[in-house]
Amino acid sequence: MRHAMKGLGRLTLLGLLATTAAQAQTDAELLEAAKAEPPMTAYAVTGKIVDTAEAFSAKYGLSVTGKKVNEAGQIELLIREAQAGNVVGGVSLAADAATIASELMDQGIVESWVPPDLAEHLPGTARNPLVVVSDPTVWAYNSEVYDACPVNNVWQLVDPEWNARVAMMDPLEKPAYADWFNQLEEGHDAEMAAAYQTHYGKPFDPAQGSATEAWVKAFAGNGVLISDSTGVADAIGAPGQTAPFFGMISVAKFRDNTDKGSKLAVCTGVAPFSGWLYPGLGVIAKGTASPNTAKLFISYLMTAEGIAPQSVDGKLPSDPRVGLPVDEASGIAANLDQLMIWNNAGSQSDLDRRQDWQDIWRMSLR
Incomplete structure (x- = not known):
């Protein structure tokens, strides 16, 4: 994402002032038009959307409810x-990225809108559809038991040593994980x-198919503990354990280190990746009675103020000028280069092959 910063240094002070003024005028025009619109609901996968909507409503004198x-x-x-012609949710944030990009946009149910002054600052992959934030999902370990991460290669996780000792959310219930398998194989x-060669000291045999599929089958067959996000985080990071699980979680769960005294730590230096960045798309329902x-609201989410309730949990803003706060619990900002970057252009393939990956997982799980 660093390439998105190119050109920023060339802006003069006058240019920066002009850009700021243009945004203020644009927001002012949107606000004026929005005053005549009915209340709106914004959907998001995080409960932080409730606080965000309340802050937005107080700031602009509008009525937006977060759900x-x-x-x-x-x-x-x-x-x-959309089918009922009764659109309540005017904005959707961080829904199923593959379905949004490959189906709902094509069907005219939602549309992507990028604040005009932001486009030049965003990575090309974050513009259509608009990626508001990316959610880092990482391999994690218990720092109370281990002085350093005990894993440096994903192929370790299919060996007997890690049998029934790894926790993860269910790809059958959390499709992003099945899409992650597809992103790994295709890219x-x-x-x-x-x-594989680094771990076992011999080349991978292509007669087995793809290396990714072989890993998914072996990983699922090695007694993975399946739970919800809280269960996975507790299995890894709960204090007082002697044999904690290793596992994969969103960095948002690292707030448990403060709230619950957990001992979660990001596992860095894992081959080929220490985790992945999942795109949190921000789209507008085409049938909303409150388009302005x-x-x-989308423009507000793209600001440091608007995204603060989420960025403090490690959700990475697409605008690199915003960044993560220094008190973000996981410290993932220092390790972003170790995460797999999601290819939004692969959304159709992710959706088409999702069921295949879920079937592979289901049939291999032991």
């Missing part, structure tokens, strides 16, 4: 509301094969 709805739930609501299978409110 926490999981990825699949948002898709269902967007489709049903990084060579790295998965190289990691929706645009202004």
